[in-house]
Amino acid sequence: MASNIPILQIGRNLIVPIQGDLYDQLVLELQSDILNRIEKTAAAGLILDISALDFVDSFMARVLNDIATMAGLMGTRTVVVGLSPAIAMILMELGLQLSNVPTARNLEKGLKLLAELLGPEQDKAGEDVRHDE
Structure with a gap:
């Protein structure tokens, strides 16, 4: 089941603007959606944008950390x-x-930091912005 949170792709990077009221099941669905999208696109970078969130509980913080760790294991910063x-x-x-x-x-x-972290491996080609729900 999809989380209905958009996952945008710019070049080899994914951007996930996390917003709205998040309940535990939605957070887990988002985690699965992000990891599946990383596998599908071989994304080099991932940005989790939490600027629209008013609150983060311990579960959400743990899942954000887990997403970053799992993405790293898949080769995505x-x-x-x-x-x-x-x-x-x-x-x-x-x-x-x-x-x-x-x-x-x-x-x-965040985009500048990600570019620094990725260094020369970052593929500058592909300026298309894609949206996948």
Whole structure:
């Protein structure tokens, strides 16, 4: 079952704008959708944009970390963008962190960071933007 959260593709990178109220099953479906999309596209990079989220609980933080870890095992580098002060405080209060997951303030900075992390392996070809639900 699809999560109905869009997964955008720009070149060899996937961008996932996570928004709305997320319940545990939807988060797990999103994780599966992202991993399937990585396999299908051989994505070099993944950006998880959480700027539209008002709240992140311990389960969501763990799944975000798991997505980044699993993507890394599949050869895809992950950057989380849009971590608001409120979400950062929630994560600290819960004693959680996104271990080994680079973060950036916004999508623009996230794309630059991802390009640095990928270095010469980043395929600059393909400016098409695709949307898959």
